[in-house]
Amino acid sequence: MENVYDVIILGAGPAGLAAGLYAGRSRMKALLIEKGQDGGQIAITEEIENYPGQIVDEEESGPSLIARMSKQVEKFGCERVSDTIDSVELEGDVKKLVGKKGEYCAKTVILATGAHSRPIGCKNEAQFVGKGISFCATCDANFFEDLEVYVVGGGDSAVEEAMYLTNYARKVTIIHRRDELRAAKSIQEKAFANDKLDFMWDSVVEEVGGDEGVLAKMWVRNVKTDEVTEIEADEDDGLFGLFGFIGFLPNTALFEGQIDMEKGYIVTDDDMRTNIPGVFAAGDLRKKSLRQVVTAAADGAIAATQAYKYVNE
Ligand code: NAP
Numbered sequence: 001m002e003n004v005y006d007v008i009i010l011g012a013g014p015a016g017l018a019a020g021l022y023a024g025r026s027r028m029k030a031l032l033i034e035k036g037q038d039g040g041q042i043a044i045t046e047e048i049e050n051y052p053g054q055i056v057d058e059e060e061s062g063p064s065l066i067a068r069m070s071k072q073v074e075k076f077g078c079e080r081v082s083d084t085i086d087s088v089e090l091e092g093d094v095k096k097l098v099g100k101k102g103e104y105c106a107k108t109v110i111l112a113t114g115a116h117s118r119p120i121g122c123k124n125e126a127q128f129v130g131k132g133i134s135f136c137a138t139c140d141a142n143f144f145e146d147l148e149v150y151v152v153g154g155g156d157s158a159v160e161e162a163m164y165l166t167n168y169a170r171k172v173t174i175i176h177r178r179d180e181l182r183a184a185k186s187i188q189e190k191a192f193a194n195d196k197l198d199f200m201w202d203s204v205v206e207e208v209g210g211d212e213g214v215l216a217k218m219w220v221r222n223v224k225t226d227e228v229t230e231i232e233a234d235e236d237d238g239l240f241g242l243f244g245f246i247g248f249l250p251n252t253a254l255f256e257g258q259i260d261m262e263k264g265y266i267v268t269d270d271d272m273r274t275n276i277p278g279v280f281a282a283g284d285l286r287k288k289s290l291r292q293v294v295t296a297a298a299d300g301a302i303a304a305t306q307a308y309k310y311v312n313e
Helices: 013-026 039-042 063-074 137-144 158-164 187-190 295-310
Strands: 004-012 029-035 079-082 084-089 095-099 103-111 115-117 148-152 169-175 197-200 201-210 217-222 228-232 241-244 248-250 279-281
Touching: 004 013, 004 295, 013 029, 013 063, 013 103, 013 295, 029 103, 039 063, 039 115, 039 137, 079 158, 095 137, 103 201, 115 187, 137 158, 137 241, 148 201, 158 169, 169 201, 197 241, 279 295
Parallel strands: 004 029, 004 103, 029 079, 103 279, 148 169, 148 241, 169 197
Antiparallel strands: 084 095, 095 103, 115 248, 201 217, 217 228
16 A cells, blocks of 8 residues: 555654654654644643653753654654644544645554643633733743733642743732642742742632733632732733643544544543554543653553554554
């Protein structure tokens, strides 16, 4: 079967890149498809200090880790294409992926499209995304140099990214819906010792606004007292920043109706097999208990190894 790959990997985050590495090393005819930049959420994460071998210092960040992973995939001969896939046909012996630039066929497919940030969920949110509201501190922190910034969430991401934002902003306030952080204790200790970091407990952002098309107002409700506080940008500043880090939603809409999912997450067995023979899933889009770079990479390695077995059996 000419022009039919042994394996197509969809998505070049840590899961897809690990799958590409293992597929390349096994000498499968492999293709890795990514629509944007490599790395997924890691490409926009400044500090990764819990991936084995990654020691955080000035040289090391999420993007530097991903750059090394991408280079390694290239070294072992996995083909690459930049394309956005619009539809997939996963049943049958030959799977078909249809993109904006072309059609791609393979005996096996590894789905590794990851997840995206959960929206804050307040009124008028969409209107101010990119105009004060952001979901990426690494990308947007410098826009808020010496301004006030608010961060929604209480997990590892919210607290770590809030600390990163204190390098730029005049003051950073974490708005959390409970009175206790979910973040790891080691991360919390650093946060509580940071003078530029403040907390609004038991609070949720209800609505955002601003007259000049930029974020300059918001209404925050205390969930225990129901009291609503109006927050306004300092007159000299004219705007403030609002960053959302309240978890992620899986990027699985493309596979809906074809593959078994639970709450949008793809269900697999321990070998990354989905309910469709020859279709595997790896990384954050999978139903599992721990979503980290290390587990995504492990998923990718297992998926590629199983794809190899499937092709050769
Ligand atoms: P997370 O652990 O799921 O935390 C989400 C936070 O957002 C929680 O504090 C949650 O509040 C809050 N939240 C959820 N929905 C909300 C809503 N609708 N309105 C307001 N607040 C809401 O997400 P994450 O921090 O992004 O982390 C995701 C995964 O990546 C976790 O496994 C985490 O450990 C990992 N991670 C690890 C590191 C690290 O180890 N260095 C860094 C980043 C992420 P409640 O606490 O009340 O539920």
